[in-house]
Amino acid sequence: MGVDVLDATFAALADPTRRAILARLAEGEATVTELAAPFAMTQPAVSKHLRVLERAGLISRGRDAQRRPCRLEVSPLKSAMDWLANYRGYWEESYQRLDDLLGELQAGGPGAVDREAP
Amino acid sequence: MGVDVLDATFAALADPTRRAILARLAEGEATVTELAAPFAMTQPAVSKHLRVLERAGLISRGRDAQRRPCRLEVSPLKSAMDWLANYRGYWEESYQRLDDLLGELQAGGPGAVDREAP
DNA sequence: CACATATAAAACCGTCTAGTTATTAAACCG
DNA sequence: CGGTTTAATAACTAGACGGTTTTATATGTG
Numbered sequence A, B: 001m002g003v004d005v006l007d008a009t010f011a012a013l014a015d016p017t018r019r020a021i022l023a024r025l026a027e028g029e030a031t032v033t034e035l036a037a038p039f040a041m042t043q044p045a046v047s048k049h050l051r052v053l054e055r056a057g058l059i060s061r062g063r064d065a066q067r068r069p070c071r072l073e074v075s076p077l078k079s080a081m082d083w084l085a086n087y088r089g090y091w092e093e094s095y096q097r098l099d100d101l102l103g104e105l106q107a108g109g110p111g112a113v114d115r116e117a118p
Numbered sequence C: 001c002a003c004a005t006a007t008a009a010a011a012c013c014g015t016c017t018a019g020t021t022a023t024t025a026a027a028c029c030g
Numbered sequence D: 001c002g003g004t005t006t007a008a009t010a011a012c013t014a015g016a017c018g019g020t021t022t023t024a025t026a027t028g029t030g
Helices: A001-012 A015-027 A030-034 A041-055 A075-085 A094-107 B001-012 B016-025 B032-036 B043-055 B075-085 B094-108
Strands: A059-061 A070-072 B060-062 B070-072
Touching: A001 A015, A001 A041, A001 A075, A001 B001, A001 B016, A015 A030, A015 A041, A015 A059, A015 B001, A030 A041, A030 A094, A041 A059, A041 B001, A075 B075, B001 B016, B001 B043, B001 B075, B016 B032, B016 B043, B016 B070, B032 B043, B043 B060
Parallel strands: none
Antiparallel strands: A059 A070, B060 B070
16 A cells, blocks of 8 residues: 555655755745756756655645745655654664653553554 | 765665565565565566665675575664654654653663753 | 746656566585 | 586666756736
């Protein structure tokens, strides 16, 4: 189910231009020309990057006259992070304690611990 | 420094075969034929995937007679997760509190908690 | 209406990717 | 030694990628 999502998400993140675009959008909506400005490439090239990000669900686009403002959509980033989180324990053990804590907080406060292992 | 690392890491993770290989290696070392067994593709194809993973620093390889056992190397995964962590706050606010907690724990253990007022 | 702005689309190019088959290299075994 | 196992290499193909230039499509403005 979630396989294509991870494929498209990681593939989209593999390009530094696209990561920079996402970083810019983290500060708020932006138009295509605003997004293209910092890069030494043509506008169609940036539009292609945006199409890749859009197909991966990492951005969505509105309409404002001729402009197509883009905004960040983080849910694929969360999916990617969830996948990576399976390996968290291999490099940092204190994260395991934090994971437990998160479970407690989300379950309704300390005392309500109920974890499951994958 | 970290740009090419992220490029190679995310590109490597964009393929479901390679993600499955990493998942398998998370349970311990494995040889090329062991890794290739679950997949409906030829051995050279798997060897190519392993070369991609190796160039990305996600696996390392030993020597055991004819065998080349592979083992997981997680530090690029940590780099990828660190990058994604910048967006954590956009989908989950309780992570921010946990991040603060992590800082406290690493700074001096659970007795050294010294939170700042919000 | 004519023109400028903002963006997408088309056609093209060189490089990379994911797979194949066939071959080679190295190490073990009888 | 000859044969088998393990893995890498080579050569090839089809398609995706990242970029270009050129052209088209909306939309606002004088």
